[in-house]
Amino acid sequence: MAPRRFGGGRLVIASHNPGKVGEIATLLGPFGADVVSAATLGLPEPEETGASFVENAELKARAAARASGLPALADDSGLAVTALGGAPGIYSARWAGPGKDFDAAMARIHAEIGDSADRSARFVCVLSLAWPDGHCDSFEGKVEGEIVWPPRGARGFGYDPIFVPVGGAATFAEIEPAAKHAISHRADAFRQLVAACFAG
Numbered sequence: 001m002a003p004r005r006f007g008g009g010r011l012v013i014a015s016h017n018p019g020k021v022g023e024i025a026t027l028l029g030p031f032g033a034d035v036v037s038a039a040t041l042g043l044p045e046p047e048e049t050g051a052s053f054v055e056n057a058e059l060k061a062r063a064a065a066r067a068s069g070l071p072a073l074a075d076d077s078g079l080a081v082t083a084l085g086g087a088p089g090i091y092s093a094r095w096a097g098p099g100k101d102f103d104a105a106m107a108r109i110h111a112e113i114g115d116s117a118d119r120s121a122r123f124v125c126v127l128s129l130a131w132p133d134g135h136c137d138s139f140e141g142k143v144e145g146e147i148v149w150p151p152r153g154a155r156g157f158g159y160d161p162i163f164v165p166v167g168g169a170a171t172f173a174e175i176e177p178a179a180k181h182a183i184s185h186r187a188d189a190f191r192q193l194v195a196a197c198f199a200g
């Protein structure tokens with residue numbers, strides 16, 4: 001099915017993660033959407049029962065679109081570490097536990113990599129735009145990099161303090177937000193979303 005175009009008006013950002021909501025609102029800035037977050041609308045946080053980033057992004061987007069009667073944009077993302085067979089991957093949020101303890105989650109990644117020579121990793125992001133009738137379009141972006149230790153920087157969110165993108169020296173938590181938006185997994189997925197669903 002052809003992607004459906006968003007022609008303007010209200011758009012729900014179907015995420016309960018303030019770091020993501022902020023980044024998505026910034027990326028959406030130029031497109032004249034009247035954005036409202038799932039938290040503002042009091043929408044429930046669906047259980048992420050999918051087996052992939054795409055399944056979870058579509059499940060979150062469809063739930064928010066149905067509940068609100070508005071188009072909804074969801075993001076399912078995570079950090080995939082090569083030496084850990086792609087973990088934490090879709091479990092990236094769950095590794096931080098209910099208390100969202102990313103210091104502990106980053107320490108676990110560091111401990112599990114151990115002295116492995118391969119420190120490569122990628123951030124993956126699937127953005128799904130769903131409509132109240134169930135139509136949904138999804139786009140996957142990624143950024144390659146490596147895991148560093150100890151964590152560095154106070155910007156960004158989640159695993160940003162231990163991720164250095166390929167070709168860079170600073171972590172995602174040390175660079176300016178605009179520099180992260182130039183290369184991030186979220187920006188990569190967003191460019192594809194815009195080309196298919198916003199432009200023209």
Ligand SMILES: O=P(O)(O)OP(=O)(O)OP(=O)(O)OC[C@H]1O[C@@H](n2cnc3c(O)ncnc32)[C@H](O)[C@@H]1O
Pocket residue numbers: 014015016017020045048060075076077078079092093094096123156157158159160172184186
């Ligand atoms: O599901 P929603 O409500 O959107 O919020 P969430 O935080 O649970 O989001 P996910 O289920 O997609 O889990 C993604 C995890 O990966 C982390 N993550 C995703 N993108 C990131 C980024 O750009 N920088 C750092 N960590 C990121 C994030 O902190 C989460 O722990």
Ligand SMILES: [Mg+2]
Pocket residue numbers: 048093
């Ligand atoms: Mg989640």
